Amino acid sequence: MARKEFGATWWGKRWIEVLESFGWSTRLQRGRTYARAGHVLEINIKPGQVTALVQGSRPRPYRVSIKMKTIPDRDWNKVIEAMAGRAVFAALLLAGEMPRDIEEAFRQVRLSLFPGAVRDIKTSCSCPDWANPCKHIAAVYYLLGKKFDEDPFLLFLLRGRSKEQLVTALREKRAARAEQDRPEGDLPLPGEPAGPDLEEQLDRFWDEGEEAAGLFYHPVAPEVDAGLLKTLGPPPFWQGGEDLAACLADCYRTISRRAREEWPEG
Structure with missing residues (x-):
């Protein structure tokens, strides 16, 4: 024993x-x-x-x-x-x-x-x-x-x-603390020109586009598992019997694992 x-x-x-x-x-x-x-x-x-x-x-x-x-x-x-x-x-x-x-x-x-x-x-x-x-x-x-x-x-x-x-x-x-740190008034709009109208982008809305090729991905495991979900707690609108945060946490873990498999550290 x-x-x-x-x-x-x-x-x-x-x-x-x-x-x-x-x-x-x-x-x-x-x-x-x-x-x-x-x-x-x-x-x-x-x-x-x-x-x-x-x-x-x-x-x-x-x-x-x-x-x-x-x-x-x-x-x-x-x-x-x-x-x-x-x-x-x-x-x-x-x-x-x-x-x-x-x-x-x-x-x-x-x-x-x-x-x-x-x-x-x-x-x-x-x-x-x-x-x-x-x-x-x-x-x-x-x-x-x-x-x-x-x-x-x-x-x-x-x-x-x-x-x-x-x-x-x-x-x-x-x-x-988050409320105190929130800036007053509306945030200024970025100075860059607006992109094309959404109607013009519908056919390729889900495509990654040429710009994505230059992005560098380096996903790492979070310090705290599902930390953000646990910090936020149960959403006030949720009326279901299951724990929504626990269900979402499983999704987050799966997505994070797949991302690390797709783009391993290195």
């Missing part, structure tokens, strides 16, 4: 590294063994708190609680403003991915996504072990790392913002 790994992503690994930096190595190792053996029976994550049931040596599972302070609303607004200011942050988060330097957005407003010190975490366990963390708490720490691997937005939830809240706020901030 394959061993369970914790911290497979950079953010899951960062979570575990932070905990290990508190000098809990021996206790954490015992907890990791417990977590790998499947002793964590249940885990729930909500804003500011994690609760879990961990099977120990007794018939009744132990109850574990891990608490972290949530970030106040006014500070979350500052963090989201910092995220929205970096296009790649917004694109990756809206695509459901965690930017590698996301902590910078928190540092800009003197906050931290991960616990900065032992005092930032309050824990309890119903077991008789006086040490903290006991192996049951440590097991939950490791399973949290695995949960964060699977869904990075659980980190934000623990600090007080659900995925829906974060994504909605990011979209609103990005839309507001």
